[in-house]
Amino acid sequence: MYIFLVLVSLINFSYPGKLEVKDAWLRPGGKGMNTALYFKVENKSDKPDTLLSVKSSIADVVQTHETYKKGDMMGMRKVNAIAIEPNSTFELKPGGFHVMVIGLKEALRKNDSAKFTLHFKNAGDINVKAPVKMEGN
């Protein structure tokens, strides 16, 4: 039973064997400020899926965004959905696609965690608990 619970906590969500969200984490952020959530989506099925939205009670607004490069400059823009190809893993990662968490209701520090609900077109809702951390720490 203990091992089962540990395994469940490590995987932290699932769409029975078809779509898994792994390695979720988010950056620290001050109260009223923004932060970013990152994770991997592993699609084990032969059908595509789409991440349509993300919700969380920790912030006023949660959106999917992408960081983009324009010459030597970097910017960020909202994206309406993220396509997950069949039999592939899509990673939301620093400097790329991320979930923008806008207007934190409370500060998030290292070792805190936050819950999110990811809504996929086919897999439906997947709940994720993400720890707060920084790269290299």
Place this chain on the structure above:
Amino acid sequence: MKKISKMLLAKNYFYVFISLSIISIAGCSQKPEVIHDLSQKDYTLINQDSSVVRFPGDYKGKTVVLGFIYANCPDICPMTTNNIKLVKDELDKKGVNDVTYVDISFDPERDSPSVLKQFADVRGINTDNFHFLTGSKDVIKSLLKDVNVLAIPGDTTVIGGDTAYYFIHTDRISVMDPEGKIRSEFKGSTANREELIKDINKIR
């Protein structure tokens, strides 16, 4: 006779090898060229504790690792700040104490000292030797122009009737020598920290 020629040839090769080694070593330890000279500039800024900072004058005698950020940025600017923090951690471990670390905000309208203090605090950054600077809009604009950093308000999100804006901006970490001359520049979010430390060591 042949033996003497061979010896002379070997001797010449030896001298060439030594000369090239000396040039190579000198090249490696040489300070990089000046990119932006701020040594005669005097910007009045304010730090995370609301104390006035004369930049770069107050840092004279220290090498400064300098990042450009805005606190509402969720992705690129935290990566830049984290890179500076990791470089600081590495140099602190080695006992390096003639380097100071600074983030300058290019969003002075929103990045008040308290916002910057919180930005540092939630990241566990000790601000004794890692300073977060802001200032008046005009002073920041002038400083950014002098170091060729661009920050243009762009994409927006409407939150509860208010419009939040994000910047498209230069992604930069610079290294300024103890005289106030910027001699090295890296892409801030993806800087190679080993190369950055090499340049810091050449410049300090």
